[in-house]
Amino acid sequence: MKIKKLLCVLVAVVAAATLMCTAVSAVDPYTTYNYDAWWNAVPSQAGYEVIDTADSTRIGLSQLADPESEFFISENEPTTMSDMKDFFFADNGDIYICDTGNNRIIKTDINFNLLACYKYFPGSTSKHTVTDEEGNTVEVDADELKAPYGIFVDHDGEMYIADRDNQRIVRCVEETKTSARILTEYYRPESALYDTQSFYCTKVVVDSAKNVYVICPAVNKGAIMFSEAGSFLGFYGANRVEVTATVIRNRIWRKIASDSQLASIERATPVEYANFDIDDEGFIYTVTEVANTTTDAVKKLNPAGYNILERTADNDSFGDQVSITYNGTTYATRLTDISISDDHFINILDYTSGRVFQYDERCNQLLICGFDQEEQRGGFNNPNAIETYDDKIYVLDGRNCDITVFGLTEFGRYVHEAIALHNEGLYEEAYDIWQEVLKRDGGYYMALIGTAKALYNQDDYKGAIKYSKLSFDADEYDRAFEANRQETLRNNFTLYVIIILIIIVILVIIKILKKKGKIPQKLIATGVGKIAEGGKKIISNIVASTKKGGKK
Amino acid sequence: MLYDMKPWQWVKHVVFHPTEGFEDMRWKKAGSLKIAFFIVFLLFASQVFSSRYGGFAYNTRAYSDIFNIVPILVQSVAYYATWVVANWSLCTLFDGEGNMRRVAIYSAYALVPYIVGNFLSTAISYGLTLDESIWYNAIYLVGLWWSVILMVFGMKACHQYNFTVTIVTMICTVLGMLIILVLLALIMSLFQQVYVFFATIYTEILYRVRS
Numbered sequence: 001m002k003i004k005k006l007l008c009v010l011v012a013v014v015a016a017a018t019l020m021c022t023a024v025s026a027v028d029p030y031t032t033y034n035y036d037a038w039w040n041a042v043p044s045q046a047g048y049e050v051i052d053t054a055d056s057t058r059i060g061l062s063q064l065a066d067p068e069s070e071f072f073i074s075e076n077e078p079t080t081m082s083d084m085k086d087f088f089f090a091d092n093g094d095i096y097i098c099d100t101g102n103n104r105i106i107k108t109d110i111n112f113n114l115l116a117c118y119k120y121f122p123g124s125t126s127k128h129t130v131t132d133e134e135g136n137t138v139e140v141d142a143d144e145l146k147a148p149y150g151i152f153v154d155h156d157g158e159m160y161i162a163d164r165d166n167q168r169i170v171r172c173v174e175e176t177k178t179s180a181r182i183l184t185e186y187y188r189p190e191s192a193l194y195d196t197q198s199f200y201c202t203k204v205v206v207d208s209a210k211n212v213y214v215i216c217p218a219v220n221k222g223a224i225m226f227s228e229a230g231s232f233l234g235f236y237g238a239n240r241v242e243v244t245a246t247v248i249r250n251r252i253w254r255k256i257a258s259d260s261q262l263a264s265i266e267r268a269t270p271v272e273y274a275n276f277d278i279d280d281e282g283f284i285y286t287v288t289e290v291a292n293t294t295t296d297a298v299k300k301l302n303p304a305g306y307n308i309l310e311r312t313a314d315n316d317s318f319g320d321q322v323s324i325t326y327n328g329t330t331y332a333t334r335l336t337d338i339s340i341s342d343d344h345f346i347n348i349l350d351y352t353s354g355r356v357f358q359y360d361e362r363c364n365q366l367l368i369c370g371f372d373q374e375e376q377r378g379g380f381n382n383p384n385a386i387e388t389y390d391d392k393i394y395v396l397d398g399r400n401c402d403i404t405v406f407g408l409t410e411f412g413r414y415v416h417e418a419i420a421l422h423n424e425g426l427y428e429e430a431y432d433i434w435q436e437v438l439k440r441d442g443g444y445y446m447a448l449i450g451t452a453k454a455l456y457n458q459d460d461y462k463g464a465i466k467y468s469k470l471s472f473d474a475d476e477y478d479r480a481f482e483a484n485r486q487e488t489l490r491n492n493f494t495l496y497v498i499i500i501l502i503i504i505v506i507l508v509i510i511k512i513l514k515k516k517g518k519i520p521q522k523l524i525a526t527g528v529g530k531i532a533e534g535g536k537k538i539i540s541n542i543v544a545s546t547k548k549g550g551k552k
Numbered sequence: 553m554l555y556d557m558k559p560w561q562w563v564k565h566v567v568f569h570p571t572e573g574f575e576d577m578r579w580k581k582a583g584s585l586k587i588a589f590f591i592v593f594l595l596f597a598s599q600v601f602s603s604r605y606g607g608f609a610y611n612t613r614a615y616s617d618i619f620n621i622v623p624i625l626v627q628s629v630a631y632y633a634t635w636v637v638a639n640w641s642l643c644t645l646f647d648g649e650g651n652m653r654r655v656a657i658y659s660a661y662a663l664v665p666y667i668v669g670n671f672l673s674t675a676i677s678y679g680l681t682l683d684e685s686i687w688y689n690a691i692y693l694v695g696l697w698w699s700v701i702l703m704v705f706g707m708k709a710c711h712q713y714n715f716t717v718t719i720v721t722m723i724c725t726v727l728g729m730l731i732i733l734v735l736l737a738l739i740m741s742l743f744q745q746v747y748v749f750f751a752t753i754y755t756e757i758l759y760r761v762r763s
Contacts, residue, residue, distance in 0.1 A: 474608065478682045481608070482681040
C-alpha cells in the first residue's frame, strides 16, 4: 500500500512538473528542431522567435488613397499589398517591397513607417502598344511597372527592378514620393548567344562595379549579365546537370541511336536557379528551387562564376533532410530564396515548409525557424523572400501580405557568438559560450565539436576525446587520441620500459632453464593438466547442477 | 608417437602446417565435429566483436545504438552451412572422396586464422591512430589470406583432388552457395505468403464465430 501511495505521489509530481515545463517553454507554437551527427531531426531550443509582424495597415498604406496625405496616388489605389514577390534592405535599413500584384514599389523605414510608394516611372525609352477603350492600338510610354518580381538597391540608392511582364530591368532613382525617374533600362539581349525569345526576368542583383545580374526562369545557362550601360556581357555561373540514372542511360543511348531517335531523347539540361543574393564582399550566392536536387542546390560564386562554397559537412543537401508524403502529395524542400547576413550566415528559405534554415559560412547547420501554418504568428502560407538586417531575419509572405520579423533568442545569440569565434579558429575563446549553448541544448552538434576543439587546444586530451566521441567526429577524435597516447607514453615511459624488461627477463630465464632441462617436460605438462582437469571438474559440476535444476 | 595428438592440438597442427596438416589429419582420421562447431561459433563471435568494438576512429558505427545481429548471423553461420552443403553436393558429383562430416570439419579448421586476425585487428585498433591503419589492415588481411590458403589445401586433402580441380570446385561451390541462398530466400517469401493466407483465414473464421 505504501509503495502504491508513493507511486501515486511520484506520478502526480512528474505530471505537474511536465505541465509546468510546457507552460513555461511555450514560446513558439511549433517544436524547434535541429540535426544531429546522423542527420536525424532532434528537438532543440528555439534560436529565433517572432518579434514583430507588419501588414498593410501597420505600414499605413491607407495614406495612398488619402488626398490629404503626401503619399496620395489616387482615390482607387489599393490600400493593401497583394502577392508581394520580393523585398530588399538598403544599407541604411530602408525596406523596399515589390508589391507585385499592385505594380508598385513600397519603401518604408526599418520600423515599417511608410517613406514612399513608387507608382510612376517616367523616362522610359520604349513605347507600349495598348488597346484603348475604342479598340484602337495606341503607343504609350511604359511609365508603369507590370508585375515587378524582384528589386535590388545599390549603395548609391539606385533601385534595380525586375519588371517581369514588361520584360525589362529598370534602373531608377527617387523623384517624388510617388514616382521614380528611370536612368537605364535593360532589355532582352540582341545577341546570338541569347537564344530564348522572352526576357521574363524575376530577380536582379548588382555588384559593386554596377554589373547587373538577372535571373530569367526560361534561361538555364546561368544569370544574364549586363554592363552598367546596358550591354549584354554574357552568362554567369550556370548550374551543372545532376547525374541521375536517366541521364546516364540517355548518354549511353545517344552513342548508338540513329538521328531520328536522337531527336526524341530528351536533352540533359541544368536547372536554372531560383534566386540569388550578393554579400558585402561581392560573392553571389545562388539557390536552386527544384525539389530533390542536390547538385548545386546552393552555390557561392566568385567573379569568374565558379562555385567556391566551402563544405565541411559531408552531407550534400540543404534544407530538410527527408521529404514527407502525406495524402498523396510529397512535401520536399524547395529552396526559394537565400540571404547572406552581415556576419556571413547563410539563410535559406524553404517554400514548402515555410522554414528558414540558417548555416554558417562553412555550411554547418545552425538554427531552424518558421513553419507552414499561416494562421499563426511565425507561420507562412506563401513565403516568397527572405532578407536579413542586423541579426534579424525578415520573411515576406505573399498571401498573408505581411512581413514577419524573427529576432534572436538568448540561445540563438550564444550560438552566433560562439560560431563566429569558432570559424576564426578562436576555439578557446568560444569554449565558455559553447558551454552556455550546451546548458540549453545538450546535444547541439556544433557546440560538441567546438568544445572538443577547445579542449584539444587547451591540452585536455581526455576531454577532447569525450566530446569528439559525442559529436561523432572521427578525425577530431583521432587527433586527440594521438596526443593523449603520446602524453601517457611520455609520462609513464620508465614504468613501461621496466615492465617490458621484466617480461623479457622472465622469458629468457624460462628458456634457459628449459634448455638445461631443469624444468622437466612432465612438470609443465602436469601443471597444465592439473589446471585443465580442475576446469573440467568445475564445468562438469555446473552442467550436473543445471541438469538437476532442470529435472526439478 | 609424433601424430598422437589431442583434438585441440590437431587444430594447431593444421593451422601451422598448411600443406601437410590436412593430409595428416585425414590419414589419422582425426578432427572433431564439436571443435568445428565451436570454431564456427567463434567466427560468429569474432564478427560481432569486430562490428561492436574497436577504436572510435576505426569503427564509429560501433558507438551508435543501431545494431542488427541477423546480417552477422547470416554472414557467419549461414554462409558456413551453405558452403558445406554446396561443397559436399558438388564434390560428390566431381568424384570427391570427402563426406559431409569431413567437409564441415576441414572448412571450420581452415577458418581459425581469419578469426584470430579479426579479433586481433579489432583489439589493436584501440591503440592505433588512423595514420597507422596499415597495421590494422595487415593483421586482418594476413588472417584472411592464411585462411583462404588453408581452405584450398583443406578441400584438396578432403576430396583428394589435384590443385586445379580443387580451385575449380571451390569456385563452383561459391556459385552453388549463391543458388542455395537465392532458393532459400524464394522459399521463405513463398512460405510467408502461405502463412499470411492461413492467418487471414484464421482471423476470418474468428470474426464469424464471434458475430
